[in-house]
Amino acid sequence: MATTIANRLSNREATQRLFLSVKTIEFHLGNIFRKLGVRNRTELAARRAHSG
Template identity: 55%
Template sequence: GPEALTPSETRVAGLAATGLTNRQIAQRLYVTVKTVEVHLSNTYQKLGVRRRNELGALLANLPSR
């Protein structure tokens, strides 16, 4: 579940859930687009989701870190 995410994965997933593009997330977090893609890929696998629009509902139940 969401508790299995690393803090970085949680940050990236949270921004993706708000509708930001991978490029926008990378710029905001000062990382590469590839880093964002890796975090999202890991997040999708851990949460069992296929699309970023599925992230919001799952992350809404996650306690703040």
């Protein structure tokens, strides 16, 4: 899911691709942000790009 979001998809676009609800995406995205220590999608994308 983090890869889908890091690829600059909106929550709504991610729901369509992953067959999940918007609430589910928001919940898991918040958990991912906390776990990785990032505050927004830009930081998530940068972290993903840096890690390869």
